[in-house]
Amino acid sequence: MRAISCTRLFLIFSKIGLTTFGGGFSMATVLRHELVLKRAWLTEREFFDTLSTATAVPGAVAINLAFMQGWKARGYRGALAAAAGTMLPSVVILLFIARFATPYFERPMVASFLKGAGIAVAAQIAFASYTFARNLRVHWQNVFACGLGLGLLIIGLHPVFAVLAGASVGYLLMHERMTRPDDNIAKDI
């Protein structure tokens, strides 16, 4: 990743903040489009590693991911610029809606538009899962960690348990030799 100014980080993440709907995992599809496919700042693997860490700490995934990415580029100033950039469109738009536009959300045409858009959000989350899965190798430890996490969620536990389960399986059952040379995730964020 080339050196990049804090202003540019702020602007790029503002654009990301403005073009994402549905929160969290749905935003992952847009983040991947902007950071991996379009700008090639991150490889696919680095992106999904950053995404897992952003998910493992509390709070909005997109803000956390922006913060990590900004930190990597420009230290704490970059981190604040990227996080503020992601938040800005949200805050401005919501202030406008809270002040003037709340009633419009009940108009039939708007409701139909939002219903259709909401279905596409489901497709974005599904697509994020698919691209993530495509980047994990199939071995029994991965399948077990993923299945265990999924199982805990299905029985109604808080998502933090899925994350803890995954990390525990990794710690107890995965081996260092499974790390390939191109997969040295520790060097990146």
Place this chain on the structure above:
Amino acid sequence: MMQTFWTLIVSFTVIGLGAYGGGLMTVPLMQHELVVSRDLLSMTQMSQLVAIAQMTPGPIAVNGATFVGYNIAGLAGALLASIVVVLPGVLALVLLLFCREHLPVNTHSLRLRRGLRAGVLGLLLFATWSYSRGVIHSWVEGAIAAAAFAVLLTCEGRVHPLAVIVGAGVLGMLVF
């Protein structure tokens, strides 16, 4: 007024800590915190909030914080709630990134992160299932979802994902 600000700070710290798993927990948690335990919003306001926070750009937690903060305590409330809601995550990350930069890389942390990725995939699959179940009730809705997925897949990297959202929205205006 101080009392109101304090309530906002406490509520949105709780929401910021618990809004975990990519928006999955955010809505039920906001409902519990704002409607059930603190009575800051009515149930009708809450359902309005959910529709607005999910379908405006940006993270649901930030959208919810701005909307609720504004309705309860004006512009200052909106800014305060929005900043408070991201703080727990940001502070956790500062700690984490600091440790990563200052501690030597070891195989323990590599194994943890390796497992973490698989666990997060489980979370993503669950989010896909639970979100889809919430929005897809008929074959028309299923067809729109399938079409959106197909476009994302075949035009990967060429079409901005926002275009798919807008396209599905316009389609929604025609069929619903």
